[in-house]
Amino acid sequence: MNQHVASGGTAEAIAALVSRFGDRALTGLSVRDLHAHDESHHPASRPDIVVFPNSTEEVAEIAAIANRYRVPIVPFGAGSGLEGGAIPVAGGISLDTSRLDRILDIRPDDMIVRVEAGVRRQEMNRQLRDTGLFFPVDPGADASIGGMVSTGASGTNAVRFGVMRENVLGLTVVTADGRIVRTGSLARKSSSGYDLTRLFVGSEGTLGIVTEVILRLHPIPDAVSAIAGFQTLAGAVSAVIDIKRAGLSIGRVELLDEALVAVINRHETLALAPLPTLFFEFHGNPESIATLSDVIAAIVADHGGTPLRWAKNADEARRIWETRRVGLGWAKAERPGAQSWPTDVCVPLSSLADAVLDTHADIRASQIPAYIVGHVGDGNFHCVFMSDPDDAQEQAEVHRLAGRIVVRALAVGGTATGEHGVGLGKRAFQEAEHGAEAVALMRTLKVALDPLNILNPGKILPELADPEHSN
Ligand SMILES: Cc1cc2nc3c(=O)[nH]c(=O)nc-3n(C[C@H](O)[C@H](O)[C@H](O)COP(=O)(O)OP(=O)(O)OC[C@H]3O[C@@H](n4cnc5c(N)ncnc54)[C@H](O)[C@@H]3O)c2cc1C
Known part of the structure; x- marks a missing residue:
């Protein structure tokens, strides 16, 4: 990766920041390690200093110092990103926003x-x-x-x-x-x-x-939750499309493939049918939902779904959504030492079933544990590989499979990332997705707003051959 930034006085910047911000400008190894990674599979890279501003004006002062000494600034929020966005690949200042908490x-x-x-x-x-x-x-x-x-x-x-x-x-x-x-x-x-x-x-x-x-x-809406299993992944996806087309008020609808359902059944008491499954939340008052429920049940049955299992109370609904939240963590724990590597494509709804089925076929043909979950109502799904970070062959295989998922999504007019962002992992697909002219326009904007390339260098825009122009 090209990590070029304008040459710079990192030592002078550190001195200026420590002098101005005192114990809110830290250079110790442990704090730099904490800001060297996010939750993604991308390799860690330490900043030279971590600064904790208290106000917008202090952020402006830090930017002015970074600008004067031509040192990168990488904003750091909670570090929960999944594409390496907060990793300071060119070192410099990690600007931690945790004190901007009002x-x-x-x-x-x-x-x-x-x-x-x-x-x-x-x-x-x-x-x-x-x-x-x-x-x-x-x-x-x-x-x-x-x-x-x-x-x-x-x-x-x-x-x-x-x-x-x-x-x-x-x-x-x-x-x-x-x-x-x-x-x-x-x-x-x-x-x-x-x-x-x-x-x-x-x-x-x-x-x-x-x-x-x-x-x-x-x-805050009135909501009820329900679960249905489906004989096939395709049935689950097409049921969602029909429910959406019928104009029914879906609050949430999440797909879990049968591999993740099996993990969940090993861990807790939802006792799901061992099938591809949809978790639903519908919004509306009880009367309107009662009216809708027959229509929804009919659509689900038409697509090979089981009868809907409705949450009986708020606690049961909470348990359904908590299971969705932690299920992938359970899957990861089943392979000690595994690293989770999620893909994030989003496709037009009409292409969703094919995209999910092609991905499913790919992962069944591979030996690497992987699970499909999806915000299917938006055409967005994740295939999450649980790979061995120390096995170079396995890493190369995940890279290849993740790339195939993106290429297929782009071929039907979709996007490489529905919600995780480009960060490091999707840079290589920017030109294929947006076209050379659009990427050139993005580069023009970047240069206009950040001519010294100090703001989070090495992210979003693909590498250029000429390092003098790499933004
Ligand atoms: C278990 C799990 C599940 C997740 N599920 C989802 C999901 O369903 N949908 C989803 O969208 N994401 C999901 N994510 C990813 C992540 O939570 C989001 O990307 C989130 O928006 C990142 O916020 P953060 O504060 O952690 O940002 P960070 O990871 O700290 O930073 C993310 C990017 O934003 C930049 N940044 C941070 N703060 C600022 C700022 N103040 N100004 C300018 N730039 C800034 C960073 O430089 C970096 O490029 C999930 C993550 C985990 C760990």
């Missing part, structure tokens, strides 16, 4: 909240609970809001409430040279100016450092 303004009547970027989503939702509102984007991990903005996160709720791009109304961003920029507004919609908010959403710390976020909130 909830600044809860506005129930406007149904919005303004928070600092380091706020964790679970704590934010705890603080919102009394308002009857919540922030629905749920990437499974207890991620920071700034990290979720920067990866364009989504998760199980996206089929109903949309992804980060639809739920961020405005941002405060520090630019590469230390300017503070506000984007968007408190209004729920706007046609004013270039949409800078959405330029920064999904930019993975390569265009600016997010310090504050205005989010759209939603009423």
Whole structure:
């Protein structure tokens, strides 16, 4: 990988940061190790220093120092990313946002909240609970809001409430040279100016450092959950498409292949039928859901599904979704020492069944344990390989299989990443997905906003042959 950044005075930058931030600018090995990796399979790489700013103004000061000495800055949220986005591949400053943890303004009547970027989503939702509102984007991990903005996160709720791009109304961003920029507004919609908010959403710390976020909130819905097993994976996927086309109000719908169902059955008491399975959540009042349930049961049966098993109470519903959250962890534990390597393609709904079946065929033909889970209502699924990180042959095989999944997704007009972001792992597919001209335009934007290439270098954009121009 090309890790070129403009030549630089790392030692001078460290001295300036330690002098300005004292014990909030740390160079010890243990703190640098903690900021050398995320939750992905990508190799760790230490920053030279980790800095913990307390405010937007302090972030701007850090950017100005990095700019002066031409040292990389890599924002670090909760480090739960799955594509290596927060790994400082060229060293430099890891800018840890954990002290930017204030909830600044809860506005129930406007149904919005303004928070600092380091706020964790679970704590934010705890603080919102009394308002009857919540922030629905749920990437499974207890991620920071700034990290979720920067990866364009989504998760199980996206089929109903949309992804980060639809739920961020405005941002405060520090630019590469230390300017503070506000984007968007408190209004729920706007046609004013270039949409800078959405330029920064999904930019993975390569265009600016997010310090504050205005989010759209939603009423906490009445919900009921249910489970159905299917004779085939294709049946499960096509049932979801028919339920969506019927306009029925799905809150969440998650696919688990039969291999993961088998793991779950070894670990706890949901006692699932040993089949590809869908976990459903439907939104609406009890009367409307009662009316819907017959229609849903008929669609499920038409696609070879078992009768729906409805959660009898909130505890049972919680157990279903907790099982979805921890199931892959159980699968990983079944292979001690395994590393989890998730793929993340998203395809048009009409291509989803084929994409899942082709992936299933690939993994059954391989010896490496792998599981398919999917936010199938959005056409997004993950094939998660549990591979041996010390077995070079196995790593090469996972790399090959993961690449095939992406290539097939792109061939039907899909994307290499539905929600995890490009980071390190999907850079090589950017040109195939977007085309050379679009990637060149992205590079133009990057150079305009970060001419010295100090913001998270080595991420998103594919390598260039000429290191002088590598962004
Ligand atoms: C068990 C598990 C399940 C997951 N499931 C999902 C899922 O269903 N859906 C999903 O979308 N993701 C999922 N993820 C991935 C992860 O939680 C998301 O990518 C999340 O958005 C990362 O947030 P973070 O705070 O951990 O960011 P980090 O990992 O710290 O950083 C991610 C990227 O954002 C940049 N960044 C962080 N903060 C800022 C900032 N303030 N300004 C600018 N750039 C910043 C970093 O430089 C990096 O490029 C899962 C992760 C795990 C471990």
